[in-house]
Amino acid sequence: MTAANRRRDVVDASRLVVKVGSSSLTDPHGGGLDEERLVALVDVLARRRLAGGSVVLVSSGAIAAGIAPLGLTKRPWDLATQQAAASVGQGALVAAYQRAFGAHGLTVGQVLLTADDVTRRSHYTNAKRTIDRLLELGIVPIVNENDTVATQEIRFGDNDRLAALVAHIAHADALVLLTDVDALYDGPPSQPGAQRVPLVVGGLGLDHVRIGGTGSSVGSGGMVTKVEAASIANSAGITTLLTSAPQAGEALEGKDVGTLFVPTGSRRASRKLWLAHATTPRGRLMLDAGAVHAVVERRKSLLPAGVTEVVGAFGDGDAVELCGPDGTVIGRGLVNYSSTELPDLLGRTTHDLARELGPGYEREVVHRDDLVIL
Ligand SMILES: Nc1ncnc2c1ncn2[C@@H]1O[C@H](COP(=O)(O)OP(=O)(O)O)[C@@H](O)[C@H]1O
Numbered sequence: 001m002t003a004a005n006r007r008r009d010v011v012d013a014s015r016l017v018v019k020v021g022s023s024s025l026t027d028p029h030g031g032g033l034d035e036e037r038l039v040a041l042v043d044v045l046a047r048r049r050l051a052g053g054s055v056v057l058v059s060s061g062a063i064a065a066g067i068a069p070l071g072l073t074k075r076p077w078d079l080a081t082q083q084a085a086a087s088v089g090q091g092a093l094v095a096a097y098q099r100a101f102g103a104h105g106l107t108v109g110q111v112l113l114t115a116d117d118v119t120r121r122s123h124y125t126n127a128k129r130t131i132d133r134l135l136e137l138g139i140v141p142i143v144n145e146n147d148t149v150a151t152q153e154i155r156f157g158d159n160d161r162l163a164a165l166v167a168h169i170a171h172a173d174a175l176v177l178l179t180d181v182d183a184l185y186d187g188p189p190s191q192p193g194a195q196r197v198p199l200v201v202g203g204l205g206l207d208h209v210r211i212g213g214t215g216s217s218v219g220s221g222g223m224v225t226k227v228e229a230a231s232i233a234n235s236a237g238i239t240t241l242l243t244s245a246p247q248a249g250e251a252l253e254g255k256d257v258g259t260l261f262v263p264t265g266s267r268r269a270s271r272k273l274w275l276a277h278a279t280t281p282r283g284r285l286m287l288d289a290g291a292v293h294a295v296v297e298r299r300k301s302l303l304p305a306g307v308t309e310v311v312g313a314f315g316d317g318d319a320v321e322l323c324g325p326d327g328t329v330i331g332r333g334l335v336n337y338s339s340t341e342l343p344d345l346l347g348r349t350t351h352d353l354a355r356e357l358g359p360g361y362e363r364e365v366v367h368r369d370d371l372v373i374l
């Protein structure tokens, strides 16, 4: 199949993840939820669902939907008020989806996720099981970031990357990103002469594209996070189409709209994808040359003996960067010790540690299954 024909991936997808941004669901003046636009989108998605396809909807708009009920006039800038707005708005958002899908005889289920939920193995397995079961039951999962508990450091903030990871969790055949512009342009679309980019293959050809931030007062990621999301999905082998919400119907029918991001490789093991894209490193481990060789060339786990220095404050299970003796980042992994425990263990063999401190200290610093080489 030629790259352009990969539009069929969207048409034929038996599992489709669709992400819609705040700017496509809200009234451009007041910033509140625009139910007419929401209903128009739901009509398209319900058609696909009723034709037998599974659809997961990743929907932003909680903060935007909370603006009016809180008596605000625009999107709040501080985290606490954003969380309050999301708390009020998320209920209104899901209620509006239930009404709109309900008109087609369909039921929705709310799934709220934090970055942690798609990073830590136990949580991500839970999220996957829930989404799978909802789809088996014919429900349309409505996913959003759990804004009320996500702190500044750990939140995605935009839903684009979350959507890419959900596409991966759900084993989607295609990802559709809906926003307020009809495609990726080679420069900010507000500038005259900007041209649509119809096709991006394997992430190539983006060097001449000027990608900017958000064009609306309610969106948060802009085009940068959408291109990033397409690249995450592509690296998992998932074809991604970016277009505007009003063109969702045409996009799902395979018409030549938007920008199609076509993967070149095959799916990478899911844990590795997570580590590379979903985690925010909390610290750094400096490795000696022998440890770099063991980890990079021989694909071994990282042991305390090869770590020379610990930088940053982290807990066990957090993501950290692994650096070579010259400071170059060589990989990323989930660490099995906190930054307070680790310094006392450096340079010592697991055998000695187990003998002196007990069998609990025989564990690796980073297990090779939790480690990705960058
Ligand atoms: N090269 C580009 N091509 C298309 N849009 C771009 C580009 N650079 C910046 N943008 C802006 O990105 C915006 C979409 O991002 P955003 O407002 O965060 O949407 P959403 O709320 O859907 O996530 C567009 O309105 C557009 O102004």
Ligand SMILES: N[C@@H](CCC(=O)OP(=O)(O)O)C(=O)O
Pocket (backbone or CB within 6 Å): 020, 021, 022, 023, 059, 060, 061, 062, 063, 064, 086, 144, 145, 147, 157, 158, 159, 160, 218, 219, 220, 221, 222
């Ligand atoms: N979780 C937030 C998403 C924030 C947001 O603006 O995202 P997006 O419109 O996708 O850039 C919300 O529901 O308001």
